[in-house]
Amino acid sequence: xxxxxxxxxxxxxxxxxxxxxxxxxxxxxxxxxxxxxxxxxxxxxxxxxxxxxxxxxxxxxxxxxxxxxxxxxxxxxxxxxxxxxxxxxxxxxxxxxxxxxxxxxxxxxxxxxxxxxxxxxxxxxxxxxxxxxxxxxxxxxxxxxxxxxxxxxxxxxxxxxxxxxxxxxxxxxxxxxxxxxxxxxxxxxxxxxxxxxxxxxxxxxxxxxxxxxxxxxxxxxxxxxxxxxxxxxxxxxxxxxxxxxxxxxxxxxxxxxxxxxxxxxxxxxxxxxxxxxxxxxxxxxxxxxxxxxxxxxxxxxxxxxxxxxxxxxxxxxxxxxxxxxxxxxxxxxxxxxxxxxxxxxxxxxxxxxxxxxxxxxxxxxxxx
Numbered sequence: 001x002x003x004x005x006x007x008x009x010x011x012x013x014x015x016x017x018x019x020x021x022x023x024x025x026x027x028x029x030x031x032x033x034x035x036x037x038x039x040x041x042x043x044x045x046x047x048x049x050x051x052x053x054x055x056x057x058x059x060x061x062x063x064x065x066x067x068x069x070x071x072x073x074x075x076x077x078x079x080x081x082x083x084x085x086x087x088x089x090x091x092x093x094x095x096x097x098x099x100x101x102x103x104x105x106x107x108x109x110x111x112x113x114x115x116x117x118x119x120x121x122x123x124x125x126x127x128x129x130x131x132x133x134x135x136x137x138x139x140x141x142x143x144x145x146x147x148x149x150x151x152x153x154x155x156x157x158x159x160x161x162x163x164x165x166x167x168x169x170x171x172x173x174x175x176x177x178x179x180x181x182x183x184x185x186x187x188x189x190x191x192x193x194x195x196x197x198x199x200x201x202x203x204x205x206x207x208x209x210x211x212x213x214x215x216x217x218x219x220x221x222x223x224x225x226x227x228x229x230x231x232x233x234x235x236x237x238x239x240x241x242x243x244x245x246x247x248x249x250x251x252x253x254x255x256x257x258x259x260x261x262x263x264x265x266x267x268x269x270x271x272x273x274x275x276x277x278x279x280x281x282x283x284x285x286x287x288x289x290x291x292x293x294x295x296x297x298x299x300x301x302x303x304x305x306x307x308x309x310x311x312x313x314x315x316x317x318x319x320x321x322x323x324x325x326x327x328x329x330x331x332x333x334x335x336x337x338x339x340x341x342x343x344x345x346x347x348x349x350x351x352x353x354x355x356x357x358x359x360x361x362x363x364x365x366x367x368x
Contacts, residue, residue, distance in 0.1 A: 041150045043069045045140050051133075051156040054123070058116035067111040068150055071142035078107040082141040087126050091137050091152055101126065102141075123159040130161040130319070161321060166359050168194075169221075169250060173208025173237065175200045180214045187358035192252040195327075197262070197355040199245050199285055207237035210250050210257075221250065221257075229255040245283055247312060249328065258328055262312065264290045264353055268302025270343060278308045281353060288356035293368065296349045301340030304353050304363065314353075314361070315339050322361045343367075 045068040052063050071079055086100040101122060105112050114122070128134035136157050140150040166187035172180045186196035200206060210221040210229070222235030229238075229250065240246055244261040251257070265278035272294050273279050281290035281304075296302075303325060305313035310326055315338035317323040325338040343349060343365055350366045 202243035262306040269300030290353040
């Protein structure tokens with residue numbers, strides 16, 4: 001009896017030992033299966049250009065493409081890629097890339113292209129001022145069950161100032177064949193207050209109207225007398241007394257309009273005449289701009305002004321854009337925040353004033 005019990009006890013001990021061994025082996029195999037294998041980008045990401053100068057002309061064109069190699073994970077499944085952009089100074093230290101702008105590119109997508117307008121917006125959002133070259137750093141994140149991070153690539157980007165899109169009126173008239181589709185425009189730089197500069201050549205009746213579309217089938221504004229506008233389609237047209245380069249206005253809050261015939265000059269201690277004598281600009285009807293060539297001083301400043309007076313004049317706003325300092329009170333009034341214009345170094349300059357696009361009054365300084 002004792003030997004039988006002894007035999008049974010040995011069998012139990014052996015079974016326990018065998019089960020323990022199998023359990024240990026099983027755990028060891030499980031541990032091996034769940035160990036995360038390292039993953040990484042096999043090579044550097046690439047930028048299609050090292051430097052990009054942005055202008056309004058390439059807003060709709062692809063100007064930069066960032067591409068990268070696929071990251072191979074142990075499990076064959078889709079990999080999601082995210083592109084990050086930041087300024088280089090924010091890609092270092094314990095908070096590296098914390099302020100980055102991120103865009104999910106998609107599953108198994110290995111490149112991202114930027115149109116000019118998109119890259120322009122990104123550059124300015126990350127703190128690069130318009131007209132100033134600055135560096136942007138890009139990197140890529142890959143994710144399946146864990147992240148892999150690429151090294152960064154740097155691109156030098158020069159954004160351009162954004163041109164605002166303003167509501168428009170159109171100015172068809174006898175001077176251009178009463179043709180709304182080809183008529184010059186007026187822009188609402190303030191709500192319902194429109195402004196434009198129109199060159200009306202000699203000859204004809206000097207009549208015109210304002211329309212809110214490039215046709216006669218919508219609202220058009222004619223003369224109600226006494227500087228008033230009317231939407232009566234049978235009303236007579238608006239009229240100026242003769243040929244000239246006119247500032248035209250329309251205030252649809254009060255249904256009034258104004259006109260001022262203008263010539264243009266520069267005045268200031270940067271100019272040949274100082275603050276006492278205007279230096280006159282000449283109008284070119286073909287290019288639609290006013291120009292003058294003059295010796296200018298970097299130690300002084302100047303403004304553009306109409307009719308040798310301070311009723312209508314331009315300086316610069318806080319963004320360096322040409323803006324009214326003074327204009328008729330019914331349109332803008334005086335703006336003391338506008339600053340004077342300067343030249344970077346003394347010398348002979350060709351100065352151009354371009355008022356033909358009411359959505360983008362601008363000027364250029366070209367050193368000869």
